[in-house]
Amino acid sequence: MKIALLGYGKMGKVIERIALERGHEIVLKKDEHNTFDGLEKADVAIDFSAPSVAVENISTAINHGIPVISGTTGWLENYHQIERLCNEKNAAFLYGSNFSLGVNLFFELNDYLAKMMAKFKDYKVSMEEIHHIHKLDKPSGTAISLANAVINRTDKNNWAIENPKEDDVFIDVKRIDDVPGTHSVFYNSDVDFIEIKHVAHNREGFALGAVIASEWIIGKKGIFSMKDVLDLHK
Template sequence: MKIALLGYGKMGKVIENIALQRGHEIVLRKKSNDSFEGLEDADVAIDFSIPDAAIGNISACLNSNVPVISGTTGWLEHYHNMAQLCEEKKGAFIYGSNFSLGVNIFFELNTYLAKMMANLKQYKVSMEEVHHTQKLDAPSGTAITLAKDIINNSDYAGWAIGNPKEGDIFIDAKRVEGVPGTHTVTYNSEVDAIEIKHTAHNREGFALGAVIAAEWIIGKQGVYSMKDVLGL
């Protein structure tokens, strides 16, 4: 499989190593100001860039009939436009706030727990996410996904990182040098607390999931998620 890497920072290089280990070929390593030369040779593209570049990267892939996997967060107000472009071009597109296989299992646990806790009003939910200091967006896309899944299965109306209103889920977003990503969801009451937590030890889990998604999407058409890739 020939892969175009759109974004060649720390994450792009980890993805490259895993892709090569799995027998794939890298035909484009695009940094921020590089051209898309070589994209036409790719079987699939993997975008781990920056929020300002994601829309251009995804659009270029869909317009070139190259399936694209995007793990860039911080641009989701334009997600509908990219999904619509994918449908128009009869392309293939997966966005994931987190491609780690463990995190996607964690998403399912979070949804299941939210359903169980929905009628137990004595418990108040909050979240904490901790990432490295180079992460540009806060809260993380993973934290937003977790919050949205709770909101969709409870009476909570929204989320906030500053001063939460009544009915909001408070997300405490911290930036600490060298932390790949830790997410904790806590239901707290006067008598006890229930907590679920996912801790990433390195970037390889995110990278492996992205490569697995790229392998899965070949030959498909439409807009998908990691739930489709993993059969969850």
């Protein structure tokens, strides 16, 4: 499989190593210093770039008829634009706020717990996410996915990272050196405290998941998620 890396930062370099170990070829390493030359050779594009260039990267690949895996967060206000383009071009697109197998299992656990806790009003839900100081978006895409699952299952209406209202899910955002990603969901009452947590040890799990998703999407058309890749649909 020939892969175009749209974004060649720390994640891009880990993805490159894992892809090469799995027998794939890198035909483009796109960053701010080069162009899309070589994109047309790719079987799939993997976008781990920056919010400011993600839409251009994804759109360019889709317009070339190349399926796209995107793990860039912070651009989702334009998600429907990409969705429409993908459908118009009969292309394939998969966005994941987190490609780690463990995190995607954690998503399922969080959804199930929120469903159970919805009727127990004495418990107040909140969250915490911790990442390295170079992460550009706050909160993380993973935290937003977790919060939205809680919102969909409970009487909460939104999430907030400061000055939360009664119907908000508060996300405590922390930036600390060299933390790949830690996400916690809390349910607190006067009598006890429930916590679920996922701790990433490194970027390997994210990168491996993105490569596995790239292998999976070849030959497919439509809009997908890691639920499809991991067959987690209920």
